[in-house]
Amino acid sequence: xxxxxxxAVRTIQTAVLLMLILTFLFxxxxxxxxxxxxxxxxxxxxPEAVAAFEExxxxxxxxxxxxxxxxxxxxxxxxxxxxxxxxxxxxxVKLKMFNTFILVAPGVTAGYLLGxxxxxxxxxxxxxxxxxxxxxxxxxxxxxxxxFLAIIGVIIFAxxxxxxxxxxxxxxxxxxxxxxxxxxxxxxxxxxxxxHYVLPFSVIAIKYMYEPLLIMRTSVVEMAGQxxxxxxxxxGLPKARWIRHLGKHAIIPIIxxxxxxxxxxxxxxxxxxxxFNWPGIGNALVEAVLQSDYPVIQFVFFLTAAFVVVGNYxxxxxxxxxxxxxxxxx
Amino acid sequence: MSLEVGGIxxxxxxxxxxxxxxGLRRLMDDRPAKLAMGYLSVMLVxxxxxxxxxxxxxxxxxxxxxxxILRAQPPSLAHPLGTTSTGQDVLSRMIYGVRPTMITGLLxxxxxxxxxxxxxxxxxYLGGQTDNVLMRITDFIYSIPLIPFAIVLVGVFGIDFFVxxxxxxxxxxxxxxxxxxxxxxxxxxxxxxxxTKASGASTPYIILKHIVPNVGSMVILFxxxxxxxxxxxxxxxxxxxxxxxxxxxxxxxxxxxxxxxLVADAWWWSLPPGLLISTTVLSAIMLGRRFEVLxxxxxxxxxxxx
Numbered sequence: 001x002x003x004x005x006x007x008a009v010r011t012i013q014t015a016v017l018l019m020l021i022l023t024f025l026f027x028x029x030x031x032x033x034x035x036x037x038x039x040x041x042x043x044x045x046x047p048e049a050v051a052a053f054e055e056x057x058x059x060x061x062x063x064x065x066x067x068x069x070x071x072x073x074x075x076x077x078x079x080x081x082x083x084x085x086x087x088x089x090x091x092x093v094k095l096k097m098f099n100t101f102i103l104v105a106p107g108v109t110a111g112y113l114l115g116x117x118x119x120x121x122x123x124x125x126x127x128x129x130x131x132x133x134x135x136x137x138x139x140x141x142x143x144x145x146x147x148f149l150a151i152i153g154v155i156i157f158a159x160x161x162x163x164x165x166x167x168x169x170x171x172x173x174x175x176x177x178x179x180x181x182x183x184x185x186x187x188x189x190x191x192x193x194x195x196h197y198v199l200p201f202s203v204i205a206i207k208y209m210y211e212p213l214l215i216m217r218t219s220v221v222e223m224a225g226q227x228x229x230x231x232x233x234x235x236g237l238p239k240a241r242w243i244r245h246l247g248k249h250a251i252i253p254i255i256x257x258x259x260x261x262x263x264x265x266x267x268x269x270x271x272x273x274x275x276f277n278w279p280g281i282g283n284a285l286v287e288a289v290l291q292s293d294y295p296v297i298q299f300v301f302f303l304t305a306a307f308v309v310v311g312n313y314x315x316x317x318x319x320x321x322x323x324x325x326x327x328x329x330x
Numbered sequence: 331m332s333l334e335v336g337g338i339x340x341x342x343x344x345x346x347x348x349x350x351x352x353g354l355r356r357l358m359d360d361r362p363a364k365l366a367m368g369y370l371s372v373m374l375v376x377x378x379x380x381x382x383x384x385x386x387x388x389x390x391x392x393x394x395x396x397x398x399i400l401r402a403q404p405p406s407l408a409h410p411l412g413t414t415s416t417g418q419d420v421l422s423r424m425i426y427g428v429r430p431t432m433i434t435g436l437l438x439x440x441x442x443x444x445x446x447x448x449x450x451x452x453x454x455y456l457g458g459q460t461d462n463v464l465m466r467i468t469d470f471i472y473s474i475p476l477i478p479f480a481i482v483l484v485g486v487f488g489i490d491f492f493v494x495x496x497x498x499x500x501x502x503x504x505x506x507x508x509x510x511x512x513x514x515x516x517x518x519x520x521x522x523x524x525x526t527k528a529s530g531a532s533t534p535y536i537i538l539k540h541i542v543p544n545v546g547s548m549v550i551l552f553x554x555x556x557x558x559x560x561x562x563x564x565x566x567x568x569x570x571x572x573x574x575x576x577x578x579x580x581x582x583x584x585x586x587x588x589x590x591x592l593v594a595d596a597w598w599w600s601l602p603p604g605l606l607i608s609t610t611v612l613s614a615i616m617l618g619r620r621f622e623v624l625x626x627x628x629x630x631x632x633x634x635x636x
Contacts, residue, residue: 013466013469017469017470017473020470021470021473021474028482028483139612140608140612143558143562143608143611143612143615144604144607144608144611145562145565145566145569145604145607145608146566147565147566147569147584148565148584148604148607148608151584151588151593151600151604152601152604154593155593155597155600155601159593159595159597264475266475267475267476267477267478268475268476268477270477270478270481270570271477271566271569271570274569274570275588282478285478285481285482286481286570286571289481289482289572297482300478301475301478301479301482304475304478305473305474305475308472308473308475309473312472312473
């Protein structure tokens with residue numbers, strides 16, 4: 001399979017997958033016992049408002065027409081209006097998405113950097129004390145639920161030591177003082193934000209050290225046995241440069257895993273967001289479920305799934321370019 | 331192949347029993363495996379008899395001699411792990427919590443490994459269009475984020491303990507399916523399998539007699555990991571509040587401690603259940619892993635879960 005064909009096939013597969021997810025969501029929300037109209041009446045909407053709502057969203061149309069409109073709307077990134085907040089879902093979710101991203105992306109990246117470095121050291125210094133006993137706390141972290149890790153962090157650093165706040169992204173006073181017309185990004189530049197940021201960030205970094213560390217350790221151990229590295233050792237190459245040679249090859253699996261982890265972390269860290277009451281999409285999702293805010297649920301769920309799919313897609317394409325054997329094999 | 335003793339095949343010659351017995355023997359010689367097995371056995375025993383040996387019923391509200399509810403009391407002799415903010419004995423709740431955790435793990439792990447094994451082995455061995463369809467389904471499942479999916483489903487269709495386990499199992503089989511498929515792809519090219527095929531053996535016969543035993547230790551590893559991940563996922567859902575709050579699982583305990591606002595002060599309430607979750611998960615995964623290592627199979631399955 002040529003490279004071009006490989007990219008084309010993967011692109012079509014990804015598009016089909018996204019379509020499937022959309023279809024699945026469409027069906028799911030029509031299987032829900034009780035219609036959205038019932039929900040609205042329950043929430044106190046007048047019959048006229050319900051009729052207008054049904055008309056507006058074409059809820060009286062046959063299913064295939066609804067399905068078609070639904071796909072068109074989603075393709076135009078127009079997921080509708082939040083039933084609870086009465087404003088466009090996209091506007092509501094955009095900021096939540098940003099809050100999640102600003103926490104998750106640096107956190108996971110820091111975890112990967114730490115894990116890769118530690119994994120390299122452990123792989124090189126096999127049978128050292130670090131390698132033998134250092135692995136226990138790491139595996140311990142790996143098998144601890146993320147939300148519990150976050151709670152331990154809160155107990156120690158917010159409760160006992162009182163260094164950081166227990167939850168939230170910003171102190172309400174600080175946000176109020178800034179006034180209504182401050183630009184939306186202003187709060188992210190304050191020290192107060194940073195103060196709230198440290199603990200969740202660290203918890204995510206520690207949680208995400210586990211996978212790259214284990215992968216890197218195995219990878220380094222496997223690489224170190226290769227002939228060319230033995231040769232480099234014989235030529236008397238300085239240790240630092242030898243490690244660089246080794247690292248360049250050993251790191252490839254990490255590069256593969258990183259975007260996948262990142263895509264999954266967006267949804268996987270819902271629980272950490274809830275512990276810290278971080279106003280990201282995880283909290284938005286739980287809130288929306290409690291309020292039966294279907295447009296929001298639908299869109300947030302689609303977003304989290306899309307991140308995983310797109311993450312995998314990017315990996316496959318980039319990997320296919322780095323190592324063309326992959327694209328031929330599949 | 332099998333020794334015929336007086337026309338009756340001795341039980342020990344059945345490959346499954348023979349393999350399991352020798353596997354267990356090997357495990358008992360391994361210290362980490364023995365530790366993990368011991369721990370899990372204690373948990374299993376507690377799961378069965380726990381409610382009978384717990385000092386108090388899990389939902390009993392305790393009063394002091396002066397008639398006051400014992401709210402969030404720190405550990406003492408009468409209550410080794412203190413009490414909750416609603417005056418319940420933490421230790422008793424922990425002991426009661428073993429049963430739902432073990433049910434979650436065993437049932438979840440079983441669903442994961444059954445679905446994953448069936449899909450993976452079928453796809454790998456049959457190949458062609460079957461493989462293609464099954465793997466596209468697996469891809470689709472891979473794109474579903476577990477926790478949000480479970481929150482949406484449970485939040486919409488109602489809160490039930492067993493529903494959460496089925497949702498978890500219905501998603502997490504994907505990792506084992508992929509790894510088992512690639513394993514089967516390698517195995518099916520081995521000469522003895524090709525020979526069996528050439529001599530006219532049926533597909534079910536080859537799969538049961540030659541493929542399954544060869545991926546057996548990996549299936550066990552996935553079962554063990556499935557136990558671990560099902561427990562973690564279930565605890566997470568209980569923490570969010572989308573699992574039955576009246577079943578006193580450890581996840582629900584942590585949720586109650588967190589929601590009470592006392593999580594930073596009443597450490598005796600939230601730390602023990604959390605630590606028990608991690609040690610239980612750790613033991614299950616360690617046991618599966620030691621089994622795999624001792625059986626001499628590769629270790630590339632470790633990260634393909636979730």
